[in-house]
Amino acid sequence: MLSPAEFLPSSNKETEKKKTQDKFLCTDEPNQESYLKHFNRLEKCNQDILDYVEEFREFSQMVLSRLAGLNNYKTEVKSEVENLLTRVERAQRDIDYFGSVTDSNTCIEVGEDLEKQQLLEAEEEKRKLKLMLNASCDHMLAGVKSLKIVKKTGDKHGSWMKDPGKKHTKIYLLNSAVNNVIFEFANIMTFMESNHTLKARRITLPFPWEGTGHVIYQGFLFYHRHGSLNEIIKFNIQKRNIADQMVLPGAGKIPAYQLSPSTKIDLAIDEQGLWAIHSEPETGGNIVVTKINHITMSVEHTWDTSCNSKDAEAAFMACNTLYVVYNFPSGGTSRIHCVYDVLDAVNTYEIPALHFPKRQGSHSTVHYDPKEKQLLAWGDGSQIIYKLHTTQKV
Secondary structure (H helix, E strand, O other), X not given: OOOHHHHOOHHHHHHHHHHHHHHHHHOOOOOHHHHHHHHHHHHHHHHHHHHHHHHHHHHHHHHHHHHHHHHHHHHHHHHHHHHHHHHHXXXXXXXXXXXXXXXXXXXXXXXXXXXXHHHHHHHHHHHHHHHHHOOXXXXXXXXXXXXXXXXXXXXXXXXXXXXXXXXOOOEEEEEOOEXXXXXXXXXXXXXXXXXXXXXOEEEEEXXXXXXXXOEEEOOEEEEEEOOOOOEEEEXXXXXXXXXXXXXXXXXXXXXXXXXXXXXXOEEEEEOOEEEEEEEXXXXXXXXXXXXXXXXXXXXXXXXXXXXXXOOEEEEEEEOOEXXXXXXXXXXXXXXXXXXXXXXXXXXXXXXXXXXXXOOOEOOOEEEEEOOOOEEEEEEOOEEEEEEEEEEEOO
16 A cells, blocks of 8 residues: 555655654654664555556556457458368369269179178177077977975075086075075975974185075086175185186176166076176166176176066076066066077067966066076075976077
8 A cells, every 4th residue: 555655746755754764763662663664664565566567557558469469360360261161162062063973883882792791790690609509409488387385484585596517406595685604405305394404504605695696507606796896706615715706897787677676697597508687777777698608707798688677576598598577566476578589599579478377476586497497486585496388499
């Protein structure tokens, strides 16, 4: 802030300044010297402000001058761009004219050749898949004939299974959607006894499973590790250690089936080996099927199916074909009305809805046993066997 002395003529300024200094010097206060220093600092501050104002004024004039120059340059550039656009339009008209008088047979031939090449590549891909999946598997599901409730034990959610890759008759019970203890029974008769857990071998896993989509195949338990997005563990049952693991791309974001929210990845076994079933939000909730090499724990192929996970409660693979089980949110009669054959050997549009017999409720697991050609299911705490009727693929 400027002192009143700044508004006086220069001669008067010096006089006022001297009077002020004399006033400070003549005062009887002991701090007169410090007051004088403070006054001098204020004088210097005022002078600095005046210098800054002058510099800013010069800078403003320079900026205004350069802006005026930029406006002139902008006008020149706009004129050049308009001229260039005119030339481009003229060239485009010439190109269109030459294109209209040029024979298009060459383009048609190239398009036909490209289409033929794509068809050949698709046929070759299908041939490789048939070799990989053993196309001799030629049966399809025609109906669910009957059911047998083997036992009623455990929680609402769980799974029970055999090992179709082994000759033994052992039964495995995995209770609950999150757990780390497997019960192994010598045979189904032992499993059906009332005190069955006393005769079972307890196997403790290093990591708990998540959901109910686990399977046992050739002496190994394959399961979705609890707490992970999409990690699949391969556990050696005999040696009781982890043999391998893998990550299933795209899986784990949403439940595989809307009516079974605890299961993000549902593993399955059929005549061709190990599969994984899951859904992805990117596909609108449609189910994705992946063939997994159970030895190397690697993805062999993936299919985006047309089957949606809405109102689905379970699914299973049988002879290269996905069968999706649907129900009502409150429970009811389960039914299969979406079928997807990965080799297109089944005309899925001609297959009627297949209803499960007699039972009202819901399933947390439906798995196919390729050895016995039957379904092992877990429904509301009951362990169920469904006998199947099959026919030749059409």
